[in-house]
Amino acid sequence: MPQSIGQIIKLDGVERHFGAVRALDGVDFKVDAGECVGLVGHNGAGKSTLMHILAGTGTPDRGSLAVGGAAQTGYSVGRARQLGIRCVFQELSLCPNLTVAENARVSHRSIEGWGWRKRAAALIGDKLDEIFPGHGIDPNDIVSDLPIGKRQMVEVARAFTVTTDPLKLVILDEPTSSLDAHASAQLLAYVEKARQAGISTILISHLLGEILSSASRIVVMRDGKVVASDVAGGFDRTRLVATMGGAEGHRADRTKTEARALGHAPVKVKARPEGQREGHELVAREGEIIGLAGLAGHGQTRLLLDVFRASTGKRPDAEVTDKVALVAGDRQTDGIFPLWSIAENITVRSLARLRRGLLIAPDMTRQFALDWQKRIGIRTPDIDNNILSLSGGNQQKALFARALGSDARIILMDDPMRGVDIGTKLEVYDLVRREAEAGRTFLWYTTETEELDNCDRVYVFRNGRIVAVLDRHEVSEEKVIQSSFAEGVA
Amino acid sequence: MSLGSAQAVGARPINWARLMRALLPALSLGIVVVAIASLNQRAISYLGFTLMLNLAIPIALATLAQMFVITINELDLSIGPFVGFVGCVTATWLHDSPLLGITVLIAAIGVYVALGALIHLRNLPSIVVTLGMSFVWQGLAILILPTPGGKAPEWLLALMGFKPPFIPMPIVAAIVIALVVHFGLMRTSYGAVLRGAGGNGQAIGRAGWSLLRTKMVMFGLTGLFGVLSGLALIGTTTSGDANIGNGYTLLSIAGVILGGGEFVGGRVSPVGAVIGALTMAMAASPLLTFMHVPPDWQVAANGAILIIVLAARVLISRKEANA
Numbered sequence: 001m002p003q004s005i006g007q008i009i010k011l012d013g014v015e016r017h018f019g020a021v022r023a024l025d026g027v028d029f030k031v032d033a034g035e036c037v038g039l040v041g042h043n044g045a046g047k048s049t050l051m052h053i054l055a056g057t058g059t060p061d062r063g064s065l066a067v068g069g070a071a072q073t074g075y076s077v078g079r080a081r082q083l084g085i086r087c088v089f090q091e092l093s094l095c096p097n098l099t100v101a102e103n104a105r106v107s108h109r110s111i112e113g114w115g116w117r118k119r120a121a122a123l124i125g126d127k128l129d130e131i132f133p134g135h136g137i138d139p140n141d142i143v144s145d146l147p148i149g150k151r152q153m154v155e156v157a158r159a160f161t162v163t164t165d166p167l168k169l170v171i172l173d174e175p176t177s178s179l180d181a182h183a184s185a186q187l188l189a190y191v192e193k194a195r196q197a198g199i200s201t202i203l204i205s206h207l208l209g210e211i212l213s214s215a216s217r218i219v220v221m222r223d224g225k226v227v228a229s230d231v232a233g234g235f236d237r238t239r240l241v242a243t244m245g246g247a248e249g250h251r252a253d254r255t256k257t258e259a260r261a262l263g264h265a266p267v268k269v270k271a272r273p274e275g276q277r278e279g280h281e282l283v284a285r286e287g288e289i290i291g292l293a294g295l296a297g298h299g300q301t302r303l304l305l306d307v308f309r310a311s312t313g314k315r316p317d318a319e320v321t322d323k324v325a326l327v328a329g330d331r332q333t334d335g336i337f338p339l340w341s342i343a344e345n346i347t348v349r350s351l352a353r354l355r356r357g358l359l360i361a362p363d364m365t366r367q368f369a370l371d372w373q374k375r376i377g378i379r380t381p382d383i384d385n386n387i388l389s390l391s392g393g394n395q396q397k398a399l400f401a402r403a404l405g406s407d408a409r410i411i412l413m414d415d416p417m418r419g420v421d422i423g424t425k426l427e428v429y430d431l432v433r434r435e436a437e438a439g440r441t442f443l444w445y446t447t448e449t450e451e452l453d454n455c456d457r458v459y460v461f462r463n464g465r466i467v468a469v470l471d472r473h474e475v476s477e478e479k480v481i482q483s484s485f486a487e488g489v490a
Numbered sequence: 491m492s493l494g495s496a497q498a499v500g501a502r503p504i505n506w507a508r509l510m511r512a513l514l515p516a517l518s519l520g521i522v523v524v525a526i527a528s529l530n531q532r533a534i535s536y537l538g539f540t541l542m543l544n545l546a547i548p549i550a551l552a553t554l555a556q557m558f559v560i561t562i563n564e565l566d567l568s569i570g571p572f573v574g575f576v577g578c579v580t581a582t583w584l585h586d587s588p589l590l591g592i593t594v595l596i597a598a599i600g601v602y603v604a605l606g607a608l609i610h611l612r613n614l615p616s617i618v619v620t621l622g623m624s625f626v627w628q629g630l631a632i633l634i635l636p637t638p639g640g641k642a643p644e645w646l647l648a649l650m651g652f653k654p655p656f657i658p659m660p661i662v663a664a665i666v667i668a669l670v671v672h673f674g675l676m677r678t679s680y681g682a683v684l685r686g687a688g689g690n691g692q693a694i695g696r697a698g699w700s701l702l703r704t705k706m707v708m709f710g711l712t713g714l715f716g717v718l719s720g721l722a723l724i725g726t727t728t729s730g731d732a733n734i735g736n737g738y739t740l741l742s743i744a745g746v747i748l749g750g751g752e753f754v755g756g757r758v759s760p761v762g763a764v765i766g767a768l769t770m771a772m773a774a775s776p777l778l779t780f781m782h783v784p785p786d787w788q789v790a791a792n793g794a795i796l797i798i799v800l801a802a803r804v805l806i807s808r809k810e811a812n813a
Binding site: 055057077078081087089093094095096097098102103105106107109111112113116117145 | 505677680682685686688692694699755
């Protein structure tokens with residue numbers, strides 16, 4: 001097979017079924033040496049399943065898989081590693097109780113014997129320096145002490161470390177979802193550098209700009225099939241969105257919301273970041289959508305939590321005049337109840353209203369969950385399935401349903417769109433705007449500047465303080481970045 | 491490097507809650523020792539410590555045994571009866587026909603390894619399996635030694651009765667045991683994998699390690715330290731009793747938690763666990779006797795001490811989580 005010399009991995013007619021659902025329906029896919037393949041598609045299009053098969057954590061029901069031109073039988077994670085194929089999974093796969101260096105050791109069998117701690121620390125430390133200069137992570141830090149963004153840096157860096165096994169292909173599943181713009185740029189620059197050195201990558205991302213600027217070839221999936229595969233130059237945003245289907249008119253949508261005069265609406269939230277005595281104060285009026293921007297982890301979440309606490313007890317820094325609900329960003333730890341069904345996850349915030357006498361009324365909770373499933377479009381055959389049966393985006397929708405279905409008039413959103421596909425995002429944006437028009441107030445922390453277009457006013461955070469307030473017509477990526485970095489630029 | 495400087499601003503303040511958590515075991519031990527010293531100065535002597543801590547070594551070993559399974563998010567409710575069973579084997583077969591005794595003890599460790607495999611393969615809750623096993627061990631112990639009695643092997647008595655210069659034997663033994671386990675679990679490269687299995691088993695599996703093996707190793711270590719605990723216990727008490735280890739199950743769990751361990755997540759500390767066990771041993775009877783607490787009330791007082799110390803531990807963890 002002469003054409004397979006530069007070929008790293010190739011799938012032919014791969015199928016994978018989960019019950020009646022065809023997650024993969026005859027997929028042909030290949031990666032050559034020195035390629036950065038951008039893989040895009042809606043939630044549930046089959047990207048994750050495809051990735052699991054490539055990484056050896058899932059097996060196809062039908063079809064063949066070849067690595068370096070050699071057909072594989074009994075392909076597994078261990079085999080994939082030996083052949084130089086690594087994967088950074090979307091749900092973080094570090095051991096939180098171990099140090100960064102120990103986590104590096106876990107994925108490299110050859111690091112053992114005397115001095116292994118030093119060698120592991122050097123291995124991961126050097127790679128972090130190389131990919132994310134100025135990362136501020138010590139190899140002896142315990143992972144659970146690191147914020148989610150830094151954990152993601154560690155995980156990405158770990159995937160690129162090399163000891164005895166070769167490194168040919170790294171699969172990055174939403175690698176930038178918890179990184180701020182600066183670290184994302186560092187990562188994408190490194191991906192390009194690695195590509196030139198012959199290490200291929202598969203980049204799965206919902207940020208189309210990222211895919212368009214970084215990938216050398218783009219593969220689009222829809223409904224378990226590959227529907228397009230072309231050099232990156234052959235795509236632009238419009239074609240990409242059109243090929244993925246379902247999310248047309250994104251740009252048009254953005255202009256639909258015009259500035260609303262809410263200057264006289266009653267004030268719902270007043271808050272200052274802890275420790276900031278003077279300067280900007282966050283004010284949210286009824287019906288406003290307020291954006292919290294800036295680099296990831298600069299005090300936005302903390303402010304949201306302060307506001308949340310202020311709704312149940314008095315706090316010096318925040319004043320809240322109505323009921324509050326929070327949509328968590330780190331949905332695995334703060335959001336979902338993993339052992340509960342979708343319906344239970346949706347209704348938990350509203351159980352007080354869904355009862356007769358002292359007991360929960362099952363018909364009322366069911367109706368409530370079904371209503372919201374329909375309103376928010378949660379794709380599932382049965383609302384009583386476990387919440388984990390949903391894809392990440394649909395889990396997030398369930399969390400939105402929980403908050404929006406509650407009696408809360410103020411909704412706090414802690415970067416909830418992490419790793420959510422563009423179709424879901426647009427649906428949720430619409431919903432948020434509708435709810436705001438109906439008089440709900442939103443405080444929305446986001447790391448994606450595009451989302452700020454939905455906001456009436458944006459507060460930019462830096463080092464735990466509000467450093468700038470932008471009105472809706474002033475909001476632009478440059479402005480936000482400028483404010484986020486203002487003093488940091490030497 | 492704008493981001494670098496932005497991040498450096500919040501760089502690594504000393505984590506006081508973390509420090510407190512690490513020091514809490516030592517601190518609580520210190521308080522108990524000071525309390526004893528203020529009640530009875532003569533207790534703080536070579537002989538005093540030897541007497542007060544003579545039961546601390548088996549407790550420390552049982553606590554470490556418990557710690558191994560807690561590392562991988564399991565619990566061993568049978569460790570107390572198991573220590574009792576080992577004690578009965580030691581006081582009878584190991585004394586009368588050493589070969590049979592050794593075989594039985596090794597087989598007992600093998601049973602633990604098999605339990606680990608069973609729990610992993612069948613995905614059973616360890617609490618149920620070990621609760622069941624606790625009756626098995628208890629029953630076997632009563633079959634072997636229906637009435638208290640038997641005799642400890644000479645070599646065991648000699649080992650446990652050894653009197654090192656200056657520092658009492660139990661303290662030397664505690665230090666050695668703590669360091670060996672600390673090195674093995676916290677410092678070796680496979681130790682990191684074992685702890686990682688408790689932190690995020692899926693990640694360990696994806697990195698190509700066998701989770702079955704980690705469970706078998708950890709349960710095997712629990713069995714081994716359970717055997718050592720039983721041997722040490724009989725070496726101090728000189729004769730066996732089927733019920734001798736019954737209190738150890740809860741003492742060992744309390745010792746692990748007091749020593750800074752968590753029930754889930756693979757966060758444990760061998761050194762802390764040993765100190766926790768010493769604290770439990772000293773607070774149990776010597777302190778209460780010196781405080782002239784009547785024996786009828788000692789068990790309840792013991793429980794009260796446990797609640798106070800573990801509550802302090804929970805408060806500190808909560809602070810740490812908020813930090």
